[in-house]
Each structure stands twice: as C-alpha cells, then as structure tokens.
Amino acid sequence: MLSQRVAQLKPSATLTITAKAKELRAKGIDVIGFGAGEPDFDTPEFVKEACIKALKEGMTKYAPSAGIPQLREALAQKLYEENSVEYKPSEIVVSTGAKMILFLIFMTILNEGDEVLLPSPYWVTYPEQIKLLGGVPIEVPTSEDGGFIPTADAVKERITERTKAIVLNSPNNPTGAVYPKEELEKIAELCLQKGIFIITDECYEAFVYEEEFVSVASLSEEIKRITFTVNAFSKTFSMTGWRVGYVACPEEYAKVIASLNSQTVSNVTTFAQFGALEALKNPEAKNYVARMKEEFTKRRERAYELLKSIPYVSVFKPKGSFYIFPNFSYYSQKLGDDIKLAQMLLEEAKVACVPGSPFGAQGYLRLSYATSMENIEKGIERIRNALSELS
Ligand code: PMP
Numbered sequence: 263m264l265s266q267r268v269a270q271l272k273p274s275a276t277l278t279i280t281a282k283a284k285e286l287r288a289k290g291i292d293v294i295g296f297g298a299g300e301p302d303f304d305t306p307e308f309v310k311e312a313c314i315k316a317l318k319e320g321m322t323k324y325a326p327s328a329g330i331p332q333l334r335e336a337l338a339q340k341l342y343e344e345n346s347v348e349y350k351p352s353e354i355v356v357s358t359g360a361k362m363i364l365f366l367i368f369m370t371i372l373n374e375g376d377e378v379l380l381p382s383p384y385w386v387t388y389p390e391q392i393k394l395l396g397g398v399p400i401e402v403p404t405s406e407d408g409g410f411i412p413t414a415d416a417v418k419e420r421i422t423e424r425t426k427a428i429v430l431n432s433p434n435n436p437t438g439a440v441y442p443k444e445e446l447e448k449i450a451e452l453c454l455q456k457g458i459f460i461i462t463d464e465c466y467e468a469f470v471y472e473e474e475f476v477s478v479a480s481l482s483e484e485i486k487r488i489t490f491t492v493n494a495f496s497k498t499f500s501m502t503g504w505r506v507g508y509v510a511c512p513e514e515y516a517k518v519i520a521s522l523n524s525q526t527v528s529n530v531t532t533f534a535q536f537g538a539l540e541a542l543k544n545p546e547a548k549n550y551v552a553r554m555k556e557e558f559t560k561r562r563e564r565a566y567e568l569l570k571s572i573p574y575v576s577v578f579k580p581k582g583s584f585y586i587f588p589n590f591s592y593y594s595q596k597l598g599d600d601i602k603l604a605q606m607l608l609e610e611a612k613v614a615c616v617p618g619s620p621f622g623a624q625g626y627l628r629l630s631y632a633t634s635m636e637n638i639e640k641g642i643e644r645i646r647n648a649l650s651e652l653s
C-alpha cells in the first residue's frame with residue numbers, strides 16, 4: 263500500500279514528454295522535440311577535462327555534504343561578482359541539481375498545512391514538491407497581457423496567516439517572463455513586512471534577452487535574510503545530467519540543508535563537483551555562455567515570428583529562458599483540452615510539446631527553443647499544418 267504522501271504524486275510532465283520523444287526517435291520515427299528543458303549544446307570541453315582529471319587523481323570518495331570547499335568558495339565569489347550579493351561559503355550548500363535543492367528548502371521550512379505562494383503559470387515540480395512535504399500550493403495568477411508578471415497586489419490578496427513562502431522564478435519556466443526590478447522590490451518588501459520567506463529560482467539567469475536580470479537577494483540586506491537563492495550548473499553550462507545545483511541562504515538554514523544532504527544524498531558526485539568548479543573558474547566559460555545565448559536569441563525571434571503567424575494563436579514574446587508559451591486555446595478547446603492537443607501533435611504531426619495544464623495554464627503549450635533552427639522551422643510548420651485541418 264502506498265503512503266498517503268505519494269498517493270497523488272504525478273511524474274514530471276516535462277521529463278515524461280522528453281522521454282516519449284526520445285523513445286519514438288529510437289524507433290526511427292522522425293519526431294521534432296520541443297519538450298526538452300535542456301540546452302542542446304554539449305557541456306564545455308574544459309569542464310569535462312577537469313572532471314576526468316579529478317577522477318584520475320582519485321576524487322572518487324565521499325566529499326563534504328555541503329559541497330567541496332573550493333566550490334562553495336568559488337560560488338560565493340560568483341554570487342558577489344555576478345549577482346551583487348555577498349554570501350559566505352558557509353551560507354552555500356551544493357546538492358544534486360536545483361530540483362533537490364528546492365526539495366530540501368521546502369523540507370527545511372514547511373510544516374503541515376503551510377501555504378506557499380506560486381505565481382502561475384509555474385514550473386511543474388514546485389506544487390508537487392510542496393504537497394509531498396505537507397504544504398499547500400496557492401496560485402497567484404498572472405496574465406498573458408501583463409507579461410506573466412506577478413504583481414505585489416495579487417500576492418497580497420493571497421497572503422493568510424498560514425503563508426510561509428513565495429517561489430519566484432525569473433527568468434521564468436514556462437513563460438519566459440523576466441520580472442522587473444520595481445515589482446520584485448514591491449513583492450520582497452511585502453514579504454519582509456509579513457514575515458514570508460522568498461525562494462528565488464534563478465536557474466535561467468544566463469538567458470535574458472530583454473529587461474535586466476535582478477537577483478532578489480541583491481535588493482537589500484534585510485531581503486537577503488529572508489531569501490533562499492537557488493541556482494544550478496544545469497542550464498548555464500549545459501550540464502543537466504551532472505546534477506549540480508546550489509542554494510545560498512542564511513547560515514542557520516544552510517546548516518540544516520547540509521544535514522539533510524548528509525542524511526539523503528550524502529554529497530554531489532565528487533568528481534562532478536570538480537567539473538562544476540572549472541565552469542566557474544575557466545576564463546573561456548563566459549564566451550561559451552555568450553555563444554549559447556547568441557544562438558538562443560536568434561531562435562527566440564524565429565520561433566516567435568513563426569508561431570505568431572499561426573491563425574488563432576496568441577504568443578507572448580519571451581524575455582528570458584529558452585521557452586516560448588503560446589496560447590492555443592482555440593485548438594485545445596476543439597479537441598477537449600491541451601493534453602489532447604499535445605497528444606495529437608505528437609502522434610499526427612510528430613512534434614513533441616509540453617501541455618500547459620501541468621504548469622497551471624490550460625490551453626497553452628510550452629515549446630523549448632533549445633533545438634536547431636532547422637527543427638524550429640520544420641516543427642512549427644508541422645504544427646501549423648496539423649492545426650489547419652482543425653480550424
Ligand atoms: N528550476 C527550474 C525553473 C527548472 O526549469 C529546472 C529544470 N531543470 C530546475 C529548477 C531544476 O534544475 P536541475 O536540473 O538543476 O535540477
């Protein structure tokens with residue numbers, strides 16, 4: 263008999279679609295994948311080399327649970343230089359990807375029935391993790407017309423005496439929204455007043471095309487004290503399979519998160535941490551990230567133009583991340599819902615997209631443009647043709 267905790271658990275919709283597309287491709291079916299939430303670039307060679315060197319030099323044993331000291335120091339320096347926040351290495355903990363980091367943060371702060379505010383659309387994993395840990399996700403709606411930006415007023419309306427935290431995710435998965443500094447300031451001030459933690463998921467910080475990226479903890483020293491800054495090597499350095507993520511937060515919480523690590527994963531694979539260290543230290547790394555961003559910039563334009571020209575589809579032009587989140591309500595209603603629409607596109611048009619409903623946005627589809635320009639053009643053309651038969 264399953265525990266009550268897992269009885270309602272849903273598998274990750276994004277990973278499920280990606281796996282399905284790979285499975286079809288392995289069978290020789292020409293599927294175009296817009297599902298994958300990972301850059302289509304290879305991990306930089308210098309990162310791989312550093313990892314291999316560490317492996318050969320015997321870095322194959324347990325490591326400290328909070329992360330190897332060199333990596334925590336390098337992360338403190340990165341946060342200072344790139345994000346304008348001063349964290350001590352003792353305030354930083356490394357775990358197996360941002361996903362595990364988020365899980366450990368929720369475990370650290372949530373009691374049964376505590377509410378967590380989630381601007382919606384949200385990344386699929388947040389509500390599932392919150393529920394697993396006894397919390398209650400509370401949606402804060404945003405609108406396509408409002409650029410999918412959560413407003414302080416909308417946040418305020420949903421605060422109750424059970425509100426424990428808010429999850430902010432800018433640049434956003436799935437919408438591509440980047441929150442303006444003024445709105446972040448208003449929301450953060452509200453959280454300060456009401457004693458609410460801020461969990462800021464900054465995994466897509468490297469991919470901002472419009473707007474300025476602002477690290478929430480950089481807003482003020484007081485805001486920093488209520489904030490958990492979450493990030494990972496997964497997207498920035500195309501290291502999704504390495505499983506290295508981190509949190510920076512006040513030391514009392516960092517210590518608990520490190521203890522949780524010590525009782526669960528023990529540590530991130532030791533030689534993988536040396537690869538991650540090289541990603542921060544190698545002077546070539548900035549060029550590598552810049553090249554990736556340049557490529558995504560071109561693809562964003564193209565995907566936006568092509569999707570916008572499909573009849574009855576409205577598209578918010580993403581300002582960051584590598585996702586685009588068009589509104590296909592007209593078509594999804596004809597088929598029943600967006601899950602059926604995504605299924606039809608996969609089976610008939612051979613295009614994999616993630617339906618909007620697991621992100622809390624019925625009628626939308628998420629397309630990742632972390633794929634070649636050729637695939638973008640071919641895939642959207644296939645979608646257009648399949649939909650033209652419906653309209
Ligand atoms: N946060 C967001 C918004 C994401 O899209 C992802 C997906 N990779 C993660 C966290 C988890 O990242 P990681 O692969 O480092 O666990």
Ligand code: GLU
Binds near residue numbers: 274277298
């Ligand atoms: N975060 C990525 C996505 O949204 C990877 C998949 C996952 O971790 O769920 O597609």
